[in-house]
Amino acid sequence: MKDGTRLNKFLASCAVGSRRKCDELIQAGRVEVNGAPCINMGTRVSPGDHVRVDGKRVAPKDPLIVAFHKPRGYVCTREDELGRETIYALLPETLRTLHHVGRLDRDSEGLLILTNDGDLSQQLMHPSKSVEKEYLVTSNQAFENSHLDQFLAGVFTTEGKLKAKSIERLSPRRLSVVLDHGAKRQIRVMFETLGYQVTKLMRVRIGGLWLGDLEPGRWAILNRVEISMLLGTAEAADKPKPRRQRPD
Numbered sequence: 001m002k003d004g005t006r007l008n009k010f011l012a013s014c015a016v017g018s019r020r021k022c023d024e025l026i027q028a029g030r031v032e033v034n035g036a037p038c039i040n041m042g043t044r045v046s047p048g049d050h051v052r053v054d055g056k057r058v059a060p061k062d063p064l065i066v067a068f069h070k071p072r073g074y075v076c077t078r079e080d081e082l083g084r085e086t087i088y089a090l091l092p093e094t095l096r097t098l099h100h101v102g103r104l105d106r107d108s109e110g111l112l113i114l115t116n117d118g119d120l121s122q123q124l125m126h127p128s129k130s131v132e133k134e135y136l137v138t139s140n141q142a143f144e145n146s147h148l149d150q151f152l153a154g155v156f157t158t159e160g161k162l163k164a165k166s167i168e169r170l171s172p173r174r175l176s177v178v179l180d181h182g183a184k185r186q187i188r189v190m191f192e193t194l195g196y197q198v199t200k201l202m203r204v205r206i207g208g209l210w211l212g213d214l215e216p217g218r219w220a221i222l223n224r225v226e227i228s229m230l231l232g233t234a235e236a237a238d239k240p241k242p243r244r245q246r247p248d
Contacts, residue, residue, distance in 0.1 A: 004044030007031070010051065012118020014058035017099060019122050030054050063117040065227055066095060067209065070112045071216035076103035087112070090217045101125060105185055110135070110203030111211040113230070114219070123231060124206070130180040131232070132165065134205035137187060140197040142172035147194050151177070157193045162186050207232045 005013075011022035011031070023041065025031055031038050032052040033045065045051060051058055070076070074087045078096075084106065088096050091114075098114040101121045115121060124131050154163035162183055168176040177187055188198050204211045208229035214220060222230065 004046040004049075007033070007038065007043040007045055007051075008041070009119070010045040010060070011053065011058065012122075013060040014051075014053075015061045015097060015099070015116030016053055016058060016118070017121075018118045018125070022118065025053060061116050063120070064098065064115060065117060065120060065222045065230070066098060066114040066219050067211075067214060067222055067226075068112045068114050068219040069211060069214045069216050070104050070109055072107060072109045075106050076100050076112065091219065095219065102182070104203060105188075108201040108203070109216065110201075111206055111209070111214075112203070113206060120227075120231075127181055131207050132178055132180050132205070133182060133203060135177045135179070135187060136170070136200075136202045136204055137175045137177050137191070137198060138200040139173045139175075139191065140199050143169065143175060143196070147196075148175075150194065151190060155190045155193050157189050159183055159186075159189055162190050164190070206230060 007026060008019045008022040011017070011025065012019050016022055016025065026039060026041060026043075029037050029039055030053055032055075033043060034050050068087070068091070070087055071090070073085065074090065075084050077086050078088055080086055087100065091098075095114065098116055099118075099121060101113040101115060101124050104110060104112060113124065123129055148167050148169065151164045151167050154161045160183070164177050164187075165180045166176075166178040170176055179186060183189070187201060191198050202211075209222075209226055
């Protein structure tokens with residue numbers, strides 16, 4: 001067994017970013033180990049080693065995972081070059097160092113996970129994990145049944161072939177859509193390709209964790225059971241009634 005922790009994993013535990021982001025920092029020469037620049041992706045860090053990113057020493061942090069209800073009208077970034085309001089303006093200073101896992105576009109709302117745990121970000125985002133995300137989607141017009149079948153079979157768009165894992169009609173103009181792989185603005189692109197305009201888009205579930213009654217702009221620290229629900233690792237016997245459930 002090799003000694004120490006792989007450098008990108010160590011950096012992720014320091015809330016520097018996801019492992020992929022940490023790999024980019026290493027490759028860019030922005031990481032130092034014991035005073036020397038390190039671009040070796042295979043470097044391992046042992047207790048007592050000093051690691052710096054952009055000249056600032058970093059150390060592992062206790063994992064913190066937060067469920068946040070992103071309101072419409074905010075962008076998922078720390079600073080926006082267009083001067084738009086960002087989600088971090090809604091968070092207390094103690095949570096502004098957390099990274100958002102994935103994103104919702106400015107006109108979308110709903111459940112967003114924030115964390116300093118790079119490994120958890122990787123588990124939720126990596127395509128091989130196929131973590132489900134459920135959305136409530138309202139259109140400007142009623143959906144044709146044939147189009148619902150096409151959403152499942154796949155829609156050929158300028159972004160490639162995109163499809164949903166499941167579709168449930170809630171009303172003539174309202175659907176529940178589940179994705180397990182997500183391209184940028186996937187639902188909007190799919191709907192627009194078939195002639196629909198999305199008037200409201202809300203993410204209500206990630207993994208087994210529901211948004212429920214968490215109000216827009218509010219946040220909640222997840223407990224052990226809720227983290228297991230998020231990752232889909234909770235055993236049935238360990239699943240008490242969650243604080244955040246599917247909305248009626």
